[in-house]
Amino acid sequence: MVKYVKGLECTECGSLYSANEAMNLCPKDGRPVQMLVDTDAIKRDYPSATWFHPDVKSMWRFGPLLPFDIQHQKNQICSLGEGHTPIIDISDYQILEKFGLSIFVKDEGQPYSSFGANPTGSFKDRGMSVVATMAKFFALDKLVVPTQGNAGDSLSEYGAQFSLEVAVVMPDDTPMPILGKVAAYSRLHEQIHLDLVKGTIREAGVLMKDKYLPKGFFNCATFQEPGWRIEGKKTMGLELAEPNLISQNWQLPDVIFYPTGGGTGILGMWKAFDELEQLGVIGSERPKIIAIQSENNSPVVDAFQQNLSDTVPTDGGKTLATGLNVPGGVGHKAVLRIIRQSQGAAIAVSEEEIGRHTKAIFKQYSMFISPEGAAAVAAIEIAFRQNITDSTDSIVCFNTGSAEKYFPNVRGLFCS
Numbered sequence: 001m002v003k004y005v006k007g008l009e010c011t012e013c014g015s016l017y018s019a020n021e022a023m024n025l026c027p028k029d030g031r032p033v034q035m036l037v038d039t040d041a042i043k044r045d046y047p048s049a050t051w052f053h054p055d056v057k058s059m060w061r062f063g064p065l066l067p068f069d070i071q072h073q074k075n076q077i078c079s080l081g082e083g084h085t086p087i088i089d090i091s092d093y094q095i096l097e098k099f100g101l102s103i104f105v106k107d108e109g110q111p112y113s114s115f116g117a118n119p120t121g122s123f124k125d126r127g128m129s130v131v132a133t134m135a136k137f138f139a140l141d142k143l144v145v146p147t148q149g150n151a152g153d154s155l156s157e158y159g160a161q162f163s164l165e166v167a168v169v170m171p172d173d174t175p176m177p178i179l180g181k182v183a184a185y186s187r188l189h190e191q192i193h194l195d196l197v198k199g200t201i202r203e204a205g206v207l208m209k210d211k212y213l214p215k216g217f218f219n220c221a222t223f224q225e226p227g228w229r230i231e232g233k234k235t236m237g238l239e240l241a242e243p244n245l246i247s248q249n250w251q252l253p254d255v256i257f258y259p260t261g262g263g264t265g266i267l268g269m270w271k272a273f274d275e276l277e278q279l280g281v282i283g284s285e286r287p288k289i290i291a292i293q294s295e296n297n298s299p300v301v302d303a304f305q306q307n308l309s310d311t312v313p314t315d316g317g318k319t320l321a322t323g324l325n326v327p328g329g330v331g332h333k334a335v336l337r338i339i340r341q342s343q344g345a346a347i348a349v350s351e352e353e354i355g356r357h358t359k360a361i362f363k364q365y366s367m368f369i370s371p372e373g374a375a376a377v378a379a380i381e382i383a384f385r386q387n388i389t390d391s392t393d394s395i396v397c398f399n400t401g402s403a404e405k406y407f408p409n410v411r412g413l414f415c416s
Helices: 039-045 059-065 070-076 124-137 150-161 176-188 201-215 228-241 264-278 299-305 332-341 351-365 371-385 411-415
Strands: 005-010 033-037 087-089 102-107 142-146 165-171 192-197 255-259 288-294 345-349 394-399
Touching (some): 102 371, 124 150, 150 165, 150 176, 165 176, 176 192, 228 264, 288 332, 332 345, 345 371, 371 394
Parallel strands (some): 102 394, 255 288, 288 345
């Protein structure tokens, strides 16, 4: 058993399970489970926050708040330097400057000097680093993921680097740089497999269940593994809280704009905030969580606005922000609960605005913001006009990947 993980807990019914076995969804209600971290033991064994390793230039800087402490268990961690990404001040962004807002971008998409970097240019690397680490721990050597793109790119990267057999199932209209890279891995490494489907991640999941689960592959779909990807995404919340450009102390921003497909990052960050409070590092204050989706496919936004407890599955849609094109999710009920607990909101952004901000942010900052990240920035004006946020707030938008991974889909934005 991992030392500071005392069990697994269902995110819905609260049922407890042993952390000694790799399971999938809660058998009682079919909802995701997450790891229970023993923060009391961490406080006892690491007084004065010595669990924090600020010299480590990756997400593993948070030591025993992750399944393995890099200071003592480095050889058990599958890391490619992911995480520890910068926060960029864009308060002078010309399109939004008139509102006088304090706006920052957490850039997961491109490397910066003196920071870590996600090896595939996507926040998915955080979750897949933990997936690979835990798969090795449990001696699971066959993993499968249905994906809209970036998760498959990421898992194939970690599979190739750490000798894991990986099957990736993705839509056949996945942006070519992502699809092409996974295809290349499947040609170069016999342990990487690629299948393409018509449709979305939902159809990819059907093929996964029919073809790969009967062959003994472990299901690493969003929320299907036992909280591993939540732990990886949790580090985004830990990095928001640690001393950074926004504050020299451990402190959270006022508002988080988060591009939401499956929503693992929202659960992960909320979990991070709770654990930091339990450790006595922050107080009970929480940021407003604003979930961002495309108008062309917005199940979370629709459920939030209709005051539903869970999303109603859609047929997907056509959007530049392919990572948001998730027709429904087993974790959406928990996502909606967190949004409401935070007194946040859910906002749908037009395709025109996604394209406009993708282009404008690159022009002003030379930042290859992903369409998903551009959607988050685009939602700020909507939130401001609806009085969801105001000029006194510190705002963080997540750029979850790099526009380079979306060519040729977005090429016209940069050539016009």
